[in-house]
Amino acid sequence: MAASPTPRPKPAEPPGNPAAAALAGLDLPLPLAVAYSGGADSTVLLLAAVQRWPGQVQAIHIHHGLQDAADAFAQHCRQVCAALGVPLQVKRVQAGHAMGESPEDAARQARYPALARAARDAGLQAVLLGQHADDQVETLLLALSRGAGLPGLAGMPPVFQRDGVLFVRPLLAVGARVIREWVGQHGVAVVEDPTNADIAFTRNRIRHLVLPTLEEAFPHYRETFGRSTRHAAQAQELLETVAVEDLARMGGVPGITALQQMHRARQGNVLRHWLRTAHAANASAAQLEELLDQVADCKTRGHQIRIKVGNGFVERVLDRLSFVQ
The missing domain is CATH 3.40.50.620 (HUPs)
Incomplete structure (x- = not known):
C-alpha cells in the first residue's frame, strides 16, 4: 500500500x-x-x-x-x-x-x-x-x-x-x-x-x-484624527438613542403635532432616523430643511406636504408623515 x-x-x-x-x-x-x-x-x-x-x-x-x-x-x-x-x-x-x-x-x-x-x-x-x-x-x-x-x-x-x-x-x-x-x-x-x-x-x-x-x-x-472620529461616533450613537426614543413615543411614525413640540434640531434628528431606518432614504440638508419648514407651517388640516427625498416623497396623511414611492 x-x-x-x-x-x-x-x-x-x-x-x-x-x-x-x-x-x-x-x-x-x-x-x-x-x-x-x-x-x-x-x-x-x-x-x-x-x-x-x-x-x-x-x-x-x-x-x-x-x-x-x-x-x-x-x-x-x-x-x-x-x-x-x-x-x-x-x-x-x-x-x-x-x-x-x-x-x-x-x-x-x-x-x-x-x-x-x-x-x-x-x-x-x-x-x-x-x-x-x-x-x-x-x-x-x-x-x-x-x-x-x-x-x-x-x-x-x-x-x-x-x-x-x-x-x-x-x-x-x-x-x-x-x-x-x-x-x-x-x-x-x-x-x-x-x-x-x-x-x-x-x-x-x-x-x-x-x-x-x-x-x-x-x-x-493619525492618532488625533482617529480620536476625533471616535468622538463623532459616540455623539452619533447618542443621537441615535434619542431618535429611537422619540420615534417610539410617536408610535413609530412621525406625528406633526409631536414634532412641533420639539426643538428644530431634535425634529431633524428623528426625521433623519425615521427616513433612514424605515425607508432606506437619506435626506439632503436642503430637503430636510424644507421638510422642517413645512412641519412648522402645518397649522391647518388643509396644509399639504409633499417633498422629494431619495427615491420617494414625504407626504402628510392626517396628523402624520408618510413616505411613499
Missing part, C-alpha cells in the same frame, strides 16, 4: 507583523474570513489571522473586473492561499458606477454584500477587513470636503453588522507606512493596484498630496 503523501509545511510568518497585536485581544466567532485583495494591508491581516487562529481562517477575494490586472490579482491570491493552506473563495461582482457615482463608491457598494454572501455560504459569521489608520483619515477628510454631518465624520466603524455577518476592522490604529515597511523588509509578496497612483481619484489626491503635508505639520495626525 502506498504511503500517504507528506503534508507540505506552511511557510513561517516573518516576525513583527503589525497586524498581530491588533488581533491579539479579539474574541470573534470562528471560523472566520479575511477579505483578501492581495494588497499589503489585507496580506498582513491574513498572515496574522492564520497565526492567531490556525485552521480557522478562510479568505474571500472580490473580483471587481474594473481593470486588466484583476485576473492577475485573483491568481496571486490563489497562490498565496494555497501556500498557506487557507480555503479561498473568488467572487466576481458587477461594479460599474452610475452617473454621479465614483468607481470607488460603486465597488464598495458591490463588495460588502458579496463578502456577506460568501461568508454565509461558507458558514462563517465574521469577516476581517484590512482598512488602516490612513484609510480612516482619508475617509474623514472626504467627509469634511463634502460637508458631512456626524455620521460621515465618525468615519469607518471598527465593528458593524451587515446582512447577518459581523465585519471587523482591526487595523484602524495601524499606519500604512508601518504595514508597507514590514512587507518590504521581509519580502512578502503583494500586488500593487496601479490605480492607487492615479490622482484623478479624490481619495488618491488626499493620499499623495494632502497626507504628506499633514504629516509634516502634524506628525501625530
